[in-house]
Amino acid sequence: MTCPNCKESKAHRSHRAGIKDWIAGLTKRTPYRCGACKHRFYVYLHGETSTRLRTAEERRILRIRRKYKWRKSRRQLAAFAFCSIVLVAILYFLMQQRMPAE
Numbered sequence: 319m320t321c322p323n324c325k326e327s328k329a330h331r332s333h334r335a336g337i338k339d340w341i342a343g344l345t346k347r348t349p350y351r352c353g354a355c356k357h358r359f360y361v362y363l364h365g366e367t368s369t370r371l372r373t374a375e376e377r378r379i380l381r382i383r384r385k386y387k388w389r390k391s392r393r394q395l396a397a398f399a400f401c402s403i404v405l406v407a408i409l410y411f412l413m414q415q416r417m418p419a420e
Contacts, residue, residue, distance in 0.1 A: 346362060
């Protein structure tokens with residue numbers, strides 16, 4: 319991440335602390351801190367892919383991470399759907415059993 323203050327490529331994500339960061343998180347802003355000048359700034363979620371703030375390599379890494387995260391989400395969704403279908407089938411067969419007449 320490139321610092322907007324000193325233009326060095328030494329900025330990294332900073333930990334959230336306090337009410338100001340909590341409010342910024344609600345507006346989809348992430349805190350960053352520059353390792354060179356110690357300037358702290360916020361970046362919007364869509365700004366993380368900005369050509370002004372990110373190098374080409376960083377943008378490529380972000381795309382790869384998003385792709386793998388989406389694949390993981392799809393696998394989890396498929397597993398959840400499969401387990402739900404199995405549960406519904408089990409409940410259906412349990413409800414179909416007749417009580418023996420006395």
